[in-house]
Structures are given as C-alpha cells and as structure tokens.
Amino acid sequence: MRGSAHHLIGKKTGILMLLPSLVLIGTFLVFPAIWVLYMGMTNETLTGIRAANPQFVGLQNFVRIFKDRFFYNALKISLLFVFGSAIVGQAGLGMTLSVITYRKSKKFRSFVQAVVILAWIIPEVVVAYLWVAFLDKDFGTLNNVLHWLGFEKINWFYDYPVLSIILFNTWRGTAFSMLLFSAALETIPPSYLEAADVMNVSPWRKFKDIILPNIKSYIFTDLILITLWTFNVFSPYLLTHGGPSFKTELLPIYIYRNAFRYFKIGYGSAISAVVLGINLALALVYLRLSGRGARK
Amino acid sequence: MAWIEFDHVTKRFEEVVAVNDVSFSVEKGEFFTLLGPSGCGKSTTLRLIAGLEIPTEGRVFIAGKDVTFIPPGQRNVAMVFQNYALYPHMTVYQNIAYPLTVRKVDRKEIDQRVKYVAENLQIHSLLQRYPMEISGGQQQRVALARAIIQTPNAFLLDEPLSNLDAKLRIEARSFLKHLHMELGTTVVYVTHDQAEAMALSSRIAVMDSGNIRQIGTPKEIYDSPADTFVAGFIGNPPMNLLEVEIIGYRVKLEDQLLEVPELVEKLLKPVDGKVTMGIRPEHVKIADRGELKGTVYVVEPLGAEIIITVKLGNQFLKVLTFEEMNISPGDVIGLNLNREKILLFDERGIRIEKRAE
C-alpha cells in the first residue's frame, strides 16, 4: 500500500530502467525460444545450396524426428540418464547426506557439505578432465583402487559407458539436492523430533512419520528441477563425445551433432523445439508446485 | 490561515480508500495527534503531509502554501519514522548532519549545529558510533536530533515510541513533551496508543477506517466523545457501553430500571426505545444500597486502583475505584452511576447532544 517511489522514479524513468534487462532477455532468451519453432519448420542449413535461401517445409522435420531411430536412441539414453543420475543418484545421495548430517554439529555438517559442494562448483571442463583421469583404464584412480583390492581393471567408458556418465553426473550434481533437503529439514520444528525422542520412536519411524511428510513438497520441487537440468546437461559430451557408437548420445548431444556437426539448422531446431517443449512442461509443473506463481 | 491544512483530502490505493474526504487544520505550535487503530489511515495522513503520498483528491497546505504536488524534500518538514530509518552505513554524526549535508550547508555550521543538538539531546558521546551499536532509546533520540537540526515547519512523528519497551516509553514521552514546549515547533504525531495521545497533545483527531471521527482537546474527547467508537477507544479501561432502553423518564438496563428524569429532559431531541448508554468506569461507585444490583465477575487490583468487572444480566460493567474493598467474585453488590456523566448514543452510535447548562 506504500507508494512513495513516485518521487524517486517517474513512469518514464521506470521504463528506462527496465529497458536494458528487457531488451537483453527479449533478444537472447524469449525471442530465440519462439523463433526456434519457426526455424524448425524450415530446411535451413549452414552449408550447401539451401544455406542461401531456406524454404518453409511445415511439419516435415517434426515428422522426421519421430521416424529417426537416433532420436529414440537419444531419448532412451536421456531417460535412463535422468532416472539413474538425477532421481536415484543425486536425490538419493542428497537425501542420505542431508539426513546423516541432520541435527549434527555445524563443523561436521560444513565439512561433509564442503566436499560435495566442491564437486558442484568446479568448472565443467575441469570436472570432465578429472573424470577422464579418474576412470582411465590404465592409470585411473578408480581402477588403481580396484586393482589394489584385487579386482580386474575395467574399461569404464567402453564397457559401461552409460553407467560412467551416470556416476559422473551423480557426483557432479548431488550438492543441489543435499543443500535443498538440508534446508528443508531445517524447517521442521525441533520439537517434533524431540517429542518423538521422548516417546522413544525408532529412527526409521521418525524418518517415515515425521521427516518425510514435512519435506514432501521440497522433494517434489527438487525432483522436477534436477530432472529439468539433467535433461539438458551437455558435460557428458566432454567425457565420451556420445560414444562409443552412440551409446552415450543424450538428447543434447544428438541436437549438437545435427545442428553444429552436420549444420542441419532446420532439423536441429525442430529437435530443440521438442526438448524446449519438454522443459516447458517441467517448468510449468515446477512453478505450479512452488505455489506462489511468480515467486521462485 | 492555519499552519497545516487538509482540504477534503482523499487517498485511494487501487480499490482501498485509505483516507476518505478528510479536512482538518493544525495551528502553529500545536501538538496535534492523529489517533486510531492500525489501518485507520493515520499514517497515510501523515505521509500525505510529508509528501510521501500524493492525494487522489483534495489539497494540502503548509505555512500558507499549497504543497499538494511539492516533493517531500522541499516542504521543509522533518519526519521521524517508526523504525527511525537511521541510515545503517552512516555514523550517528553523519545521520544527524545528513539533512544539512544534502542541502549543502557550510561544513563548519553543520558541525556546530550537530554538536549543539547532540548536546541538547544528551547523545554527544555517541556521535562516532553506528546506529547498530546504540540502544533503542538512543536511536530514537538520534532520529529526533536528525529532525530537530532542520528547524522545520513541522515535525511529523510516526509512532516514534512504539519500538521502545514500556518503561522507556513513558520516559521518552515526558521527554518529547518537554522538547515540544522548549522548541515550540508544530508537531503532527501519529499513534495508536490513546494514553500517549492524551498525555502529549494539544488536540487529537481520532480516526477510523479513513475518516476522522472527532477532533478536539484531550479533555473534550475524553468527556464528550462524538460516538461510541471514540468512547470505546479512549480511556483505560475504556468507557462502559451498555445496551439500554429509554422508557419515558427511565432507563431500562436488562431487567433493572433507573430513574433519569434530568438526563432525559436535557436531551436535544426526544428519545424513546433502544440506545447505548456510556459511562466511564470511574463514574460508577460501589454502594451498599446502590440503585443497580450486579454480581462481581472479576476483581483486578492494579496497585493504586482496582478494576472490578460486574455482571448485570448479560452485560458487563467495569468499575474503577481507588478505595480498598473487601469484594470477591460472586458477591452481589450495589452500584450508583454519576448521572451527570452518563452519555447516550443513538442507534448509529452518534452521541445524543445535551443542552448546555
């Protein structure tokens, strides 16, 4: 109900102040997202005769996508990847870590969190190189440990390519879920658990009856967000380049190959539009779940 | 012309009418208080004087000038906010000096005036501290100092005591009153605390849902409230408001009858039927052979005085007495009302005027 800002900034000044952000976001976020739909209906390429004057081909590209076995391959791997690394890996480990450190000393929690956060903040390309080294067949740390324990060395990227990138992405992204769940646990009034302590409730029942119901909405939020992000992750490309023989070709890598390797902009746009559509659905669910609409 | 004048001012925020066609004037040197419950429009009224809001309709005058559309900084008023709004990144000294600094007053003069004001308010030892480092009472004085240093047309004080604890509040209240007497500057004061308003003001405007219910001196407001809202808002405990029926020269309260010929005769218009009867707790006396009978409900001794709540049928009546009494809940007691002090309110809650003596 307060509104004294009219003395500080008038209507015109207000619009002028919004303008830089709106222009940038409009040009480099909103418009491209809409434009991609149109481009997906052309046969635009960056090389060859069609590069000069692309033609409108309607829904042809979209029809082709659903006949493309590489698309189904990529979709299948992406779903596996999201399920394995986001839902099982990140959310599972994140929950485990946040529960393990819950109601423990600040020092202990900070230490555990710092280790996990480190994996989250190191730049993408460095992380990729670290995992190339970690999983290397002859010299990698993992195989060295396995060898020392008496196991055979494993050619991870060749024999277990999907598992490799799932492990990698779990490692990379667990911090987010851990932090979100830890924050969620903080919202439970300590008296709830203290009351349970007095009643001598078992740890498992405490988790199931008190903790879980109270952080349910956070769990949904987390699952939607990490699904959305994992679905769009490109880093595995730096590890495997989608190989061997398309076994780790996630949807983003499939798009990259078509648009930026084969320069099929029209077709690449069509796939992008499909992926952005899936993103949109996830984001809408997320915004609906987070309730307050325009709030984060 | 009055020093500060509101001429049919209305302020709307989208669909909400915060101030509804309000007119009043404040004389130079007055301590004028806007009193009312939260959301009554008193703060908006103050902000309209400060220029922090622009009226939707009507005009505002300060010192004979139409300031309706003049920005706050040029109205030469000083404001103290409820949270004091002391700039956290500036020292106490810089805070007090700020109004002069932005008006590009000579540095030497600023220094003199800051020191003078600080001395006066006994905060000179705090000048190099930051607001976070001093107590609430001290912050309040710094905020006052920042206002005083401007020698403004008026001080606008928005609940300046409400962030202090009870004991400090009484102290600061006396201090404020003394300060006003010393400086003689016009003050417009906003509060929801009727005791504060009574203690400090030359005149009080009682507001409710965007309207002024009554303007008057504390005594006028206390003795002859314009309506049941004002009657019920002022006084601690407030005035007893009882539903009664006037039958001829008698008042019927629940199933008891009270002869009140003088009262009924003095009324400016004939009254018959249901009205509200108002009587202040201190104007009810407990007497063995009282004209009304009631059952004691609660006894609350407060040290100097005792508040006794008495049940009369389905209604409650509070009695304020300074005499020690041996009364306990459940006792049936007699009550006498001071006829002179009885007020009657019509079905809309407006006081029914009495002829002057």
Add this chain to the structure above:
Amino acid sequence: MIRKRRRPLTALEIVRYIVLIPILAFFLAPIVWLFVTPFSSRPSLSISLGKPTLSNFVRVFQNKIALLAFRNSLIIAVGTVVLVTVAALLAAYVLSRKKFKGRDILLYVLILFSSVVTGVAAMVPLFMMNLKLGLIDKHLGVILTMSGGLLPTSVFILKDFIDSISITYEEAALVDGSTPLQVMFRIFLPLSSRGVIVIAMLTFVNAWSNFLVPFILLRSTTLYPISIAIYTFFTEIGVPDIGMISAYSLMYTLPVIVVYLIIEKRFGFSFYGGLKA
C-alpha cells in the same frame, strides 16, 4: 579441568559412518588429482606426486594460447558481470519499489523462460540469433548471450533483496531534502551493496566457468576463453602435456573456489540454486 564425557558410539552412529565414509571417498577421489598433479614431477592420469615441483606452472606461462585465454576469460567474465549487475540492479529496483499492472506476470514469464531456455536446445536459436546480428566469433556475442540467460534469476534475487530493505530509508532521505539521485547514491546503493556484490560474484563464477556458450559461438583460437583452451588441450592430437593442463586447470578453478568461500563466509551459503547453471 572439565572433560567432555563421551558416550560410546551407538549402533546407529556406526551405521552412519559406514554409510558416510564411502560416499565422501567417492566425492573426494576424483578431486584429489586436481590438487596433486599440478605439483607432480611425474604428472600422469594417476595420482602420484613424486618430487614436488612448480615446473608445470612455469609451462603454463610459456604457453601463448593459455595466456591469451586467461585474458579472454577475464574480458568475457568482467563484461558479463558489469552488464548483468547494472541491468539487473536497475530493473530490480523498479520491480521492487513500483507496483504496476502486469508486474507479477512479467516476473513469472521471466523466470519461466530462464528455466526453459537452457542447454544445447537453446544454443541452436541463440547461435542463429548471433549469426544474424553478426556476433559469431566475437566476445560481445558471448557476453550478450550469457547475460540474457543470467539476467532473469539475477533480477529476481536482487528484487527479493531490495524488498528486504525497508523503503523508509529512502523516504527519510527524501523528507530530509535529498534529490532522487542523492537518495540513490548516498542511501540506496550503500544499503544494497551486499546484494549487488553477491550477484556480481555469482555472475562472475558463471561466466568464468561457462563452456557451452563460447564453445558454440567462438571459432578463433585467439578468442578462446580458458574453458575452451583446456578442452582443446586435452582433445588435441598427440601427447597432451598433462602436467601443464592440470596446473592450468587448478589456476582456472581457484577463483571459483575463492568466490564461493567468500560467499559462504560473509553471506552464508545462500541457497541460490537457480543461478548455478
């Protein structure tokens, strides 16, 4: 002397450590390499220190592309920080202090698009946008593209932050006789500096670490930021100089870790998950 009495470990706590230790080992193992190999005299893909040396770092400074990339990364990161911080602050102020029709819808749309338009799928139209604007293979294109992506969340966080600053400070300053510009520079900016610093630091980290945008938009080796330089180093044909790459990677990573430590220490690890792209 008071000695803290220790309870014996309960069964539950033993389980706790049995679960925790392997997890921590999993998270630490790949990272150890990053902190050991740069100082190793026999750098390889396995963790071995040998005799500690700084020669790997010396070779970074002898590498022209590596040095050039440092400069390029700085240009891109600083450019993005300035653009995002200034634009976001201006917009966030209006969105926080002025109520106007459609404001909530605007915020909703911004936040929706910023979560939807991401990753490679977004890079296809963004590449075409840059192509049409003549911004391919230019730092400006990278800066503008990253800014567009980072702005919505930055605006949002800053708006939340400004909402938490009581408007009475600005009002008091107005009544005290300040001009609007004086209110902004003397009162508002000092009060909002914490939020602005956080946004600037988070933007820096994001722009500094970003791989995908320059990877798609830049062509010339001389324009590559560090992320692309490292990528070309380890995918190059021939035997990669592991020692140099690891030293370079460590130098590249340190500013990021420092920024997060500062944020953690000064502001608490504020939970701004959305901004970590």
